[in-house]
Amino acid sequence: MLWEAMIGGIMRAMSDTKPDSHPDSRLTVQFLEVPGELEGQRIDNFLMARLKGVPKSRVYRILRKGEVRVNKKRVKAEYRLVAGDVVRVPPIRMSEQAPAPVAGESLRREIENAILFDRDGLLIVNKPAGVAVHGGSGIKLGLIEILRQMYPQSPFLELVHRLDRDTSGAIMVARKRSVLLHVQKTLRSGGIDKHYQALTVGKWPRGRREVDAPLHKFTLKSGERMVRVDAQGKPSLTTFRVAERFKGATLVDATPVTGRTHQIRVHAQFVGCPLAGDPKYTSDEDNAQFRALGLKRLFLHSARVGCTLPDGERVSVEAPLPEDLAGVLERLRNQ
Structure with a gap:
């Protein structure tokens, strides 16, 4: 039983999926590698371009709380990306994301x-x-x-x-x-x-x-x-x-x-x-x-x-x- 509890704890620690009762939730962590074309871009702008419909306040909040990591380290909103950086984007509820408007x-x-x-x-x-x-x-x-x-x-x-x-x-x-x-x-x-x-x-x-x-x-x-x-x-x-x-x-x-x-x-x-x-x-x-x-x-x-x-x-x-x-x-x- 002790071994099963240890294994269960390790698996929970490694999992990037959190339970949620919301039917539209899709709570998974993303790991994004920064291409050379985006070197020098601020991390806040990088995130907003990829989290379509997520309010800016929410983007800055996950940065401030350290939920976003670059190469496993916390960064501030003004951090400028380097080619090859790995950005950890935390789970974002689909309910938080309004459908991105589409040009007619x-x-x-x-x-x-x-x-x-x-x-x-x-x-x-x-x-x-x-x-x-x-x-x-x-x-x-x-x-x-x-x-x-x-x-x-x-x-x-x-x-x-x-x-x-x-x-x-x-x-x-x-x-x-x-x-x-x-x-x-x-x-x-x-x-x-x-x-x-x-x-x-x-x-x-x-x-x-x-x-x-x-x-x-x-x-x-x-x-x-x-x-x-x-x-x-x-x-x-x-x-x-x-x-x-x-x-x-x-x-x-x-x-x-x-x-x-x-x-x-x-x-x-x-x-x-x-x-x-x-x-x-x-x-x-x-x-x-x-x-x-x-x-x-x-x-x-x-x-x-x-x-x-x-x-x-x-x-x-x-x-x-x-x-x-x-x-x-x-x-x-x-x-």
Whole structure:
């Protein structure tokens, strides 16, 4: 009996399956080996990409409690993986996992038709306005999740930079870890070309070619995140060039030298020319006159992105102005 008890105890200690009364439970430990393409990725992002539908709070909780192990050791959320690492993922109840949202055929086709460049580990997509770059905060499906469904054979797909949900245009996505690290390093050193087309309210000041003003992020009582010019904020620089003047509006080419949240929008507001259609930083009265011209969203478009690939090749891709924005310009010209 003593021998049987010892064997039973050893088997229970070795088992990675826990009893559970929930009929949908599938409580088994996974051991995942990290491929070379994912070297350098944070463990929290690695887990969230594999535990589809599990709340972020749950992912961070199992990390904090030490239920996730890398090479049998506890790690923090910011740990960066190394090729060959073995990640122990603890049992997760199926009841904790909401079914992963699936992009509809029309949305997938729209994104597929919006791909401007796909070569050497780099994707450049002409993101439609209204599509978030990633899920979260009530958004179930973003651009990166759609692309991962479209490229199931790609072990690595990550955003190089971001665009606001209401901003359309060119955005870069890396299909290789080496490309992501290289392009992001180039981005930090100012070697990435990012050019935007924006329609501002009123006459852009003549001779005003740049805005150098620190930006500070803050949260309203409602929970809405905002940005303002503040001496305590981060250094921020945007260059502007007038492309076309209209009655009561100006089309500008904007280049963010730094990459702060809402940078172009707040810098334009700072000089008294907020962007047309901006629900956060432009008055309802100003937006109303542009709604009368058919503008139904923020007039901000990522018109061109350019970077150097790891092999030294220079890539520059343009995204045409969407028909809804082009129509507003045409109506302004005809006034």
